[in-house]
Amino acid sequence: MLTRRGFLQFVVGGALGAVFSPLPWRIADELVLFSQRWTPQGAPGDESWCYSICQLCPGGCGLKVRKISERVVQVEANPLSPINRGVCPLGAASVQYLYGDKRRIKKPLKRTGKRGEGKWQEIEWAEALNLLTSKLNDLKGSGATEGLLCIDGSVSKVMSGLLKKFCYAYGTSNYFHVNADVGASIAIKEMQDFNGCVGFDLENADYVLSFGSQLLEGWGAPGNLQALYNYWFENPLKPKVKVVQIEPRMSDTAAKASEWLPNLPGTEALVALGLAWVILKEGKYNPRFTGDADFERFKRAVLEGFNPDKLEEKTGLCKDDFIRVAREFCNAKHPIAVWGRGKGFNSTGAFEVLAIHSLNALVGNINRKGGTAFFKDVVDEVWPEISTRQPRDLGKFIESVGAKKVYAEIALVCEANPAYKYPVSFGNALQNVPFVVTFTPFMNDTALVSDLVLPTPFYMEKWEAITTPRGFSYPVFGLSCPVCKSSYGVKHPGDVVLAVSKTLGLKGLPWDNYRNLLQYLVEKIWSKGKGCLLKGNKKVALPSSPRQMWSELTTCVWANPEAVSGGIKKFDFAPSVFAEGIKRPVWSVEGKSEDYPFTLIPCEYLILPQDLGAAPFLVKQLPDTVLKGSDLCVEVHPETASQCGVKNGELALLQTPLGQARVRVFCNECIRPGIIGIPVGLGHKGYDEYLAGKGINAYTILGYNEEATGVASYVMNKANLVKI
Amino acid sequence: MGHEEKENWSHAEKYVMVIDIDKCTGCGACVVACSQENNIPVRTDETDKYMSLNWLVIYRVTNAQPFPKTKVVYVPRPCMHCDDPICVHVCPASATDKDAKGIVSQIYPRCFGCRYCMAACPYHARVFNWYDPVYPKGTERGFNPDVSTRMRGVVEKCSFCNHRYQHARDKAIAEGRVCLEDGEYIPACAEACPTKAIYFGNIKDPNSQVSRILREERPHVFRLLEKYGSEPSVYYISRQDWVRPRLDWVLEEEHKKYKNSMK
Known part of the structure; x- marks a missing residue:
């Protein structure tokens, strides 16, 4: 029974006990922490620097990477690289790509729900490889090897070369590179009979x-x-x-x-x-x-x-x-x-x-x-059998897959994002392709609609060889070594391709792993004895052994500036494309001029990569005249805007023969009147909340074919701008 | 190192930045490199540019002429690190100060967020943490340990990568040198710039790159809004006559007096 005395004893005793216990101090401490709003800080550690080559685009910039313990914290230009003196915004955002947990794929994923529903089951690599190999084996067994469609987006020509070799050995000619300039290679082939x-x-x-x-x-x-x-x-x-x-x-x-x-x-x-x-x-x-x-x-x-x-x-x-x-x-x-x-x-x-x-x-x-x-590039010289093949138009091919004119059983997509670039035709084609496997480090638009997603390492996590940067005027070869260990369950796509071809018993791919292949290439270059090492502006003779060459190539590059002297075999000013081209309008036009009085053109920005989604820092840098909230802004001349009755910053409906989209209008004197400029690189479905669902995908409403060759090109469209 | 030596050191150093507007292509690498170096947060929607937090901003400036006479330049704008910094004068908390080597500092824990400095700064170089800083999930692993992240409610700004100075100085002391060599300390933006449009160095050293450039390009050098007398430490170079009047928003009739050179 509770007495007055007992109650007081309990209260006083309890209070004293609490004061002498750690509890009040603990609470005070927690309150301090809570009220101070501590922000996360970078953990200290030992600083170190490594060399790498950027692979976010085919530019091949040499990089110097700053590490604190095992963490990568910053990238700078490699002073020994003959290619770049600083970095571009994409390269500078490398660390965000590397550690972007929401974009990176952690383990092989198998689709469980409907395609594109986003339901996945994480599986082990062994199971994933089994699945891939058995599908490829079944198709090979059936004899219809042409049913394998390979869509490549690799930045490294060695990786592309390996995929080409794989397709060649497997027995399919349906290899495509998403960035191949098909029109240009047709023209160069016709004029100079050259492919390289x-x-x-x-x-x-x-x-x-x-x-x-x-x-x-x-x-x-x-x-x-x-x-x-x-x-x-x-x-x-x-x-x-x-x-x-x-x-x-x-x-x-x-x-x-x-x-x-x-x-x-x-x-x-x-x-x-x-x-x-x-x-x-x-x-x-x-x-x-x-x-x-x-x-x-x-x-x-x-x-x-x-x-x-x-x-x-x-x-x-x-x-x-x-x-x-x-x-x-x-x-x-x-x-x-x-x-x-x-x-x-x-x-x-x-x-x-x-x-x-x-x-x-x-x-x-x-x-x-x-x-x-x-x-000829290094890879073309080592594997001449694959370089003779003319690049083909992926856009046209997947259109015919969609129309069931061509049969495709398995689509193997390697570090490419065709679902973004061909939003309509790839979607249609997928209905006729039973199995889609995507190799990618990021959860991109194509991975979302795949059946099997295989995570690949980011460039800082893998061995890779970079050959001649795009548009460079002589052959170059450099090695990029892993800078840090991957914290995700990734496998090099080259290793996977080599393992699969071993299991399938394909010929012509004798290497155990991708690194062996790179060693083989370095030996080939060394044994030819041509060219030199470029260290900044200095030319250095080739080292005395392939082993030494290997270690040199991880910091500087091999180049052969003399590869391009001399004449060309032939030059034809007026091949058949020319004869065809001058007879017709250059581009095939759909839609009436009365309905679509304006011309829509793509606007490309360095900070808006297309296949590879922009990193959060890049999206942040976008001016509000490109993206406002989630609205995409189109660029028009003030005269054009007043013609349509819209004002700067207002919403409008952009209509083209291919479809329509709600956009914001940005008036600018820097564009010809009568033209609408639409930014390319937004409107992704995949990636993370920093990019997904922002703006619209310009490829859904752009699109033109060249009359003479029928090559698909996304250079423009007819359009109209209507006030909402 | 003795007290006297330290004094000498600071007398021999004043760091300035020179930005060649005619060489800047507006690519944005400096901004990204700065963001990465200084652990700058990113919110999912940064399209409201008044709330967007950046230490370095690239302005796109046109000559206001109609098509097709339009011209455009890109103007990177870091903190000007003024010699007579207005922000320092107005700060009631002594949270910001001008140090001996020319850098205007910002002490985050001392700042209580009154934002007088932001109102005072004619360059809009200061930004306020309206929100708790957020980072894309996982990218905290890429934090630079030399730069502390900032809490909600404080003002922050470009520090000319002061931590890089500290690193360079530590190295110099360890090697027994009194002065830093030219190019030993440069901020992340200048390091990243792919066209090398940003020069950085000690203006008190007559042989440094910045001193040389400022001498050579003297007729084309100017600073932003010099009329306010804040004596910025960031110099701009442009050989196009229309650039400076547009940057300073001068009136039509003032144009003639306004040429691309410092008084």
């Missing part, structure tokens, strides 16, 4: 005519082009080069170029032929490739049909500009005409490349200092 690396010696050029190539925004090797910009304009008052940018919209490249000529979209080929007209008319061409029957055919056709007088209205450029630029071009010492619109990841039309490249031929600047360079 195309480079541009921009370093030694003194007049660069760029037909919409966004040289400073991801075209070619971005790190190299930025370094070149510094070299060209070291003294901006006395530049080493004149860069003329022919583009309907003032991109960053056009803004930094010596001159900007805003043409009408899709008229690049006409502009090039108009310039050729002036050169031919004035007889200022170089005799190096001229004089044959094909040249006479070309000359006649150009003089007949491409008088700049008549092109003024079609191209939007005035006649005086044609004459002035053409004269400057052929009077320059090392003029070069450059193709590959935007970042050059979308196929340029074959006719367009042909028209542009004929300018290079007219001034004789092929395989010469400051000109276009044609050569």
Whole structure:
């Protein structure tokens, strides 16, 4: 029974007990911690630096990676790399890609729900490999090996080469690289009967005519082009080069170029032929490739049909500009005409490349200092059987899979994201492909609709060889070694391919693992004895043993600047594509001009990678004139906006023959009136909350085919902008 | 090292940044490198640029001419580290100070978030932590241990990567040197810049790269909003006459007096 005395004893005793117990101190401590809002801090550790090569794009920038204990914390440029002097924003965001838990895939995933539903079962690698091997084995057993479709997006040509070899050995010809410039390779094949690396010696050029190539925004090797910009304009008052940018919209490249000529979209080929007209008319061409029957055919056709007088209205450029630029071009010492619109990841039309490249031929600047360079890459030389194959148009192929004209049983997607680039046709094709396996480090749009997702290491976690950066004018080879251990359950796609082909008993792939293959290549290069090691600007002779070469190549690169001297076998000014091309309009047009009075063009930004989604830091840097909230902004001239009755910042409906989308309007003087610019690289379904669901995928409403060759190209579309 | 030597050291050092606007391509590598170096948080929606937190911002500036005469330049804007910093004068908490080598510091635990400094800074170089810092899940592993992360309710800004100075100085002391060599200490943005448009160094050393550039390019050098007399430590170079008046928002009739050179 509780008495008054007992109660007081209990309360006082309890209070005393509590005071002398650690409880109040503990609570006070917790309160301090709670009220201070401590933020996470970086754990200290020993600092170390490693070398690596960036593989976020085919630019091959050399990197120096800062580590604290085992953590990677920063990337900087490798001072020994001949390619770059700093890093680009993508490379700078590498650490976010590496540690982005929500994007990275932790274990092999097997689809359990419906396709695209997002229900996965984590499985072990052994089970995943079994599944893959048995599917491939069944298909091989059935004899229909052409049913294997391989979509490659690898940055390394060695990995691509291995996949090609695998397809070759397996017995399928359906190998595609997502970034292959199909139009350009058709044109080069027809003109020069050449299939291999195309480079541009921009370093030694003194007049660069760029037909919409966004040289400073991801075209070619971005790190190299930025370094070149510094070299060209070291003294901006006395530049080493004149860069003329022919583009309907003032991109960053056009803004930094010596001159900007805003043409009408899709008229690049006409502009090039108009310039050729002036050169031919004035007889200022170089005799190096001229004089044959094909040249006479070309000359006649150009003089007949491409008088700049008549092109003024079609191209939007005035006649005086044609004459002035053409004269400057052929009077320059090392003029070069450059193709590959935007970042050059979308196929340029074959006719367009042909028209542009004929300018290079007219001034004789092929395989010469400051000109276009044609050569064989290391991988092409080691495996000649795979390099003879002409790249094919993936867009057209998956369209025919979707239409059931072509049969595909297994789609093997390696570090590519076709579901983003071909949103409609890939979706249709998937209905006819029973098994889709994706190798990728990130949960991208394609992984979401796959049946089996195999996590691959990020570039900092694996051995890889980087060959000739895109657009580089001589062959290069470098090794990138793992900088840190992966914290995810990843396997190198090369190891997987080699293991699978061993189980399937495929011939011609004798290596145990990918590293062995790289060693084999290094030995091959060493034993040929050509070229040198490039350490910054210094040329160093090859080391005395392949072993030493291997260790040297992890910090600097091998290169063979002499690979491109000498002439070319043939040059044809007027192959069949040209004959076809001049007869028709360049692009096939859908939709009536009354319904769609404007032209829609893609706007590409360096900080908006396409297949590889932008890292959070990159999305953060996007101006609010590209993305506002989750709304995508399209760029229009104020005149165009008032024509449509919309104001800056307002919402509007963008309509094209392919579909429509809700967008915000951004008025800007930096674009031709009558044109709508749509940013490419947003509207992803995969990745994380920093990117998914933001903006719209421009590829859903862009799309055009070249008339002469039927090559799919995402250069423009007809469009209308309607006030909501 | 004795007290006297330390004094000498600071008299021999003043760090400045020189940004060549004509060489900047606006790629954004400096901003990303800065964010990575200084553990800058990222929220899922950063499209409200008034709330977005950055130490370095690239402005896109046009000449305000109609198509097709339009011209564009890109202007990276870090903290100006003024010699007469207005933000320091107004801070009631002594949370920000100008140190001997020219860097305007910010002491986060001392800041109580009144944001007077933000109102005072003519360059909008200061930003406020409106929210608890958030990082994409897992990227905390990439934190730079040399830079503390900041809590909600404090102001932060560019520090010219002061921790890099400390590293370089520690190294110099260990090697028994009194002065840092040119290029031994540069911030992450200058390090990352792929066109090398950002120069950084000691202006008190007449042989340093920045001193040389400032001498050579003297007719084209200017600083932002010099009329406020805050004496910024960030110098800009542009050989295009329209750039400076546009950056300083001068009136039409003032244009003639305004050329691209320092008074």
